[in-house]
Amino acid sequence: MRERLQAYLLAVEVQERPNFASEMEELRGLAEACDIDVIEVWTQKLDYPHRTHYLGAGKLKEVASSLAATGGEIAVIANDELTPSQIRTLEAELECRVLDRTMLILELFASRARTREAQLQVRIAELQYRLPRLAGLRESLGRQGGGSGLINRGSGETKLELDRRKILAQIDSMQSELEKLVHRRQVQRKQRQKRGVPVVALVGYTNAGKSSLLNALLRRYQPESDKQVMAKDMLFATLETSVRRIELPDRQHFLITDTVGFVSRLPHHLVKAFRSTLEELTEADLLIHVVDYANPEHEQQVEVTRATLRELGAEHIPVVYAYNKADQAGTTYPQIEEDTIYLSARQGQGIEELVDMIRERVLEPYMACDITIPYEDGGIVSYFNEHALVHETRYEPEGTRLKLSCAPADYERYRDRFTVH
Structure with missing residues (x-):
């Protein structure tokens, strides 16, 4: 059993996001769902996140001092999706792993995916997220070694030394496989639609x-x-x-x-x-x-x-x-x-x-019917027994007489094959 990671949460509260408190609760929930213990929360009110170090310079120094005093392996998790330059700057200033909200959600999706289709979809999303961030993530992932596996769990073939071309080739290969699975599901969907x-x-x-x-x-x-x-x-x-x-x-x-x-x-x-x-x-x-x-x-x-x-x-x-x-x-x-x-x-x-x-x-309302189906059309009797509500069945010289409630579409489909009473 791997050791649970500890983390600080970082967030910038901007005016146009009135649900900031619930966002932070959700971020904490995402972290806990990824087996991360939140030990401290740091927030700052700004007009917008700083473009290179996310938080203001003064607040960032406070976080760095707190991390140094706490000691141990602690990560920081930002409430926003970080740019490559923000990742690089934060890791240099705080000397720890830096994650963001998107990384957590991707990690959670990766841990929950069960079918091959879901696994491919998550993996493609992970690689697309990492692609423009290779430079920013390189040092972090080199430092984490085995780590907790956030954003890279089970991806031995895609360690950070892989270049852009290899990642693009992987994405293309996975998308080809995914398209085949999607096509199969689309065929199944069309068959269902055909049956109405x-x-x-x-x-x-x-x-x-x-x-x-x-x-x-x-x-x-x-x-x-x-x-x-x-x-x-x-x-x-x-x-x-x-x-x-x-x-x-x-x-x-x-x-x-x-x-x-x-x-x-x-x-x-x-x-x-x-x-x-x-x-x-x-x-x-x-x-x-x-x-x-x-x-x-x-x-x-x-x-x-x-x-x-x-x-x-x-x-x-x-x-x-x-x-x-x-x-x-x-x-x-x-x-x-x-x-x-x-x-x-x-x-x-x-x-x-x-x-x-x-x-x-x-659902179409059922209609009440009293019909006689010739014996040579026994397949229609079987159909109504399976798809309608048959109230009474009688065997008469002309055929099988059914009193039933059925969908109007089914009635019209076989209208010329039975006698109506």
Whole structure:
């Protein structure tokens, strides 16, 4: 077990960032999720971060003195994405490793990625981040040796002595492999669309409870299913898109996708890398925007998610807001207010009400039918038994008579193959 790294947090508070306190809490959470113990926080109010040493010269000297007095191996973590010159200057002045917010998020994504597609996406984002920073990072990574592996864990073949050309070649190779995986998923998506099955996508801030909500739906409607997804109380537990089929008691069904969570100021390298995965959102019929209602910063998190959806081009898709963790927020649940539902995925309360909202928005109302299907068309009988709600089956001289409720599209598809009573 590796030794946990200790770190100071550094941040510049500028006027146009009113949610500075919550940003710092999130930075601390990112550090802790990367097994880093935060031992001190240094902030400074400035009009903008200093272009070469981030903090003001006086504040930087204070930090350097504190580091020297504390002793031991301590890193500093900046709340912003640093430029190569800022990294070089800070490391020279503070004589320690310098990380930034982007490095932490990349590290966290790297530790959470499970599928080959997610691993490739994270690795490409890491290399794209490192490419313009080779000079600034060279000394730091030479000093860290084995280190804690931040931004370089498991990357023995890409140590800092690699030149720009080799890194670009690696990126090209990984992108070629990624394109093949993306193409395979696009084929699967087109097949689903051909079958006309509605797609519902879960979106929201990281750790809002999207995976827990998906699992609650599976427990309610497919209790025998072994296809539950990993759901843990941690940042970025989900990095790969999971698709599950939810079949309702009346045989109506829809597909639901669980996607990577968002975070404030998500590095553009990651948005770009995960764009192929997040394209699932842009082709959904409905978005379920899951909100951690127990989080005091939930309104800000809602805005971050909306901004990310706009960036992805998904702002035109209808949205249902699922205010999750209502049991922890101390509010009445389940309750519905227009396009918003308050529920608790953990308690399994509000799941049926949410499905009713989904049903109203994406599922065609069933129509009642009384039909006779000739015996030679037994395949149609099998289809309706699987995809419709059959109330009564009788075998008559002319064929199989069914009283059922079915989707209008299925009725029209076979209309010329059966007799209507």
